[in-house]
Amino acid sequence: MGEFELLARIRKRLPADAPHIRLGSGDDAAITVPEGATATSVDALVDGVHFRRSHATPAQIGHKALATALSDLAAMGAEAGEAYAVLGLPGDFSEDECVELLEGMLTLAETTGTSLVGGDLTRSPTLFLAITVVGHASTEEALVGRGGARPGDVLVLTGEIGAAAAGLELLGNPPLGTDFAFSGAIEGEKTKSAMRRLVERQLEPQPRLGAGQALAHAGATAMIDLSDGLGADAGHLAEASEVGLRIEAEAVPLAPQARQLSEEGGSDPWWLLGAGEDYELLAAIPPERLEAATAAVRSAEGIALTRVGKVVAGAGVEIRLPGGELVEPKGYDQLA
Numbered sequence: 001m002g003e004f005e006l007l008a009r010i011r012k013r014l015p016a017d018a019p020h021i022r023l024g025s026g027d028d029a030a031i032t033v034p035e036g037a038t039a040t041s042v043d044a045l046v047d048g049v050h051f052r053r054s055h056a057t058p059a060q061i062g063h064k065a066l067a068t069a070l071s072d073l074a075a076m077g078a079e080a081g082e083a084y085a086v087l088g089l090p091g092d093f094s095e096d097e098c099v100e101l102l103e104g105m106l107t108l109a110e111t112t113g114t115s116l117v118g119g120d121l122t123r124s125p126t127l128f129l130a131i132t133v134v135g136h137a138s139t140e141e142a143l144v145g146r147g148g149a150r151p152g153d154v155l156v157l158t159g160e161i162g163a164a165a166a167g168l169e170l171l172g173n174p175p176l177g178t179d180f181a182f183s184g185a186i187e188g189e190k191t192k193s194a195m196r197r198l199v200e201r202q203l204e205p206q207p208r209l210g211a212g213q214a215l216a217h218a219g220a221t222a223m224i225d226l227s228d229g230l231g232a233d234a235g236h237l238a239e240a241s242e243v244g245l246r247i248e249a250e251a252v253p254l255a256p257q258a259r260q261l262s263e264e265g266g267s268d269p270w271w272l273l274g275a276g277e278d279y280e281l282l283a284a285i286p287p288e289r290l291e292a293a294t295a296a297v298r299s300a301e302g303i304a305l306t307r308v309g310k311v312v313a314g315a316g317v318e319i320r321l322p323g324g325e326l327v328e329p330k331g332y333d334q335l336a
Contacts, residue, residue, distance in 0.1 A: 029118070032082060037140040040132065041072035047090075047127040051203075055171045058097045060203045061129070062104030068227065069131040070112060070207035071279040075225040077144040077216025078135025080114040080209055085131050088124030101129075112209055142216060146240035149222035149284035155245060155309040156290065157252065158211045158281045158297060161230060165275030166258035167202030169265075170195055194257045201255075205279045210300035215283050218293035223283040229274040232331020234282060234317045241284070244314035249273060250322045251308045273319060274330030284311050 045065045047053055056064070070080055085105065089098060109116050114133070137143045208225070215223060224237045230252065238245045254272050262269040285293055290307065297305040317329040 032117075032134075034081065034134075034136055036136060036138045037143060038081070039073055039076045039078040039135040039137070039143055041069060041135075042130065042132045043069040043072065044128060044130040052171075053127060056203050057104075058100040059104030059107070061127070062101035063108050063204050065129040065131050066105045066108050066114070066133075067205045067207050068279065069133040070108075070114065070209060071205070071225040071227065073133055073135035074207045074209045074212035074279075075144075075223050075281060076135060076137075077142065077212045077220065077223065078137050078209075079213060080112045080133070080207075081136045082118075082134045083109065083114050083116050083131060084133075085116065085119035085129060087119065087121050088126070088128040088130075089121060090124055090127055093127055112207065137216075144212075144216045144220050144223045144283075146222050146224050146237045147242075149237060149241035149243050149245075149311045150286075151243060151311055151313045152287070153221055153284040153311040154287050154290055154307050155234075155247065155311065156215075156283050156285055156293065157226075157230075157306050157308045158208055158215075158283075158301075159278070159303045160253045160255040161226060161278045161280055162258035162262075162269075162272030162275055163198050163201035163255035164205065164277035164279075165202075165272060166255065166261050167198035167200070168277070169261070170199055171202065195261075198255070198257055198261070202277060205277060207279060208281050208301060208303075211281055211297045211303065211305075214296035214300040215281065215285065215293055215305075218285065218296050219289040220283040220285045220293070223281055226278050226280050226282055227276050229276040229331030230282065231274045231317060231319060231327075231329030232276070234319075235329055235331070237282065237284070238315065238317050241311070242315070244312045245309060245317045246312055247309035247317065247319045249319050249327065251306065253304065253306050253308075270321065270327055273327065276331060282308075 045051060051061055051064060066083060073080055105116060212223065222237055222241050224233050226233050234245050234247060249270060252273060254269060258272055259269040262272065294305040297303060319327045319329055321327055
């Protein structure tokens with residue numbers, strides 16, 4: 001089957017367009033008639049860089065591609081709107097695999113209220129996906145950027161971090177078929193289940209769209225998603241806001257299984273502070289709004305919101321370990 005036949009097969013699988021979409025997939029461009037303000041982001045995933053086909057199913061690859069793009073909208077406090085996907089397909093990637101990849105995207109799109117309304121296909125030496133997403137808010141002021149944090153704000157973090165990085169370690173050295181135990185605390189099938197959850201956090205991240213909107217409505221002054229690691233992404237927020245950030249490592253909620261796996265392997269679990277791909281949200285918020293924000297995030301997504309530090313006058317990021325030692329803020333650099 002050629003390009004146009006495959007596109008026709010894909011279009012048949014797409015759901016009906018949302019009311020504000022006047023013209024969706026199938027023409028030279030989509031036509032939308034949104035109300036209020038929009039936020040637009042572009043993200044790309046490349047085989048061998050962001051995922052490996054040997055580790056992930058096509059559906060998981062499609063899921064992750066859309067999830068990572070939607071996470072940028074979550075960091076703005078936007079509601080998911082439209083998505084556009086460009087797929088680069090190598091010769092050994094079959095038509096059925098392409099449709100399975102689309103199914104992974106569509107499943108997440110359905111659960112997040114995203115409309116997949118356009119894109120393109122091209123032949124490529126390696127599999128890649130470039131996703132453009134558009135989010136919506138009632139007004140420009142309802143969206144939150146990285147640049148509004150103020151001295152006196154508190155720093156908060158959704159959920160837990162470290163699970164995705166631990167999952168990546170497991171994919172590189174998988175003991176899923178063994179009775180490997182985390183210091184003997186978890187054994188047998190419970191161990192395997194715990195490790196599978198870590199792998200799922202790597203392969204199937206969840207964009208915190210509900211939490212992002214909850215934080216925006218609660219008064220967050222700045223926000224960023226943790227794609228490249230707490231240290232690196234905190235640095236981006238500090239630089240954009242022209243402030244300093246002080247983070248207490250002991251307060252940061254590390255995923256228990258990730259911490260335990262690190263200790264079992266002889267690694268200092270604080271390396272997880274610089275590990276990325278959890279796609280949790282780091283936000284600055286006035287202290288008087290903390291209680292309301294915590295309740296709103298819990299209501300929106302059923303996850304915790306943890307105070308991990310504060311915003312101060314100055315510049316840069318300091319991460320302080322329990323003994324008082326400062327750890328260098330680290331993270332992933334795509335071009336390093």
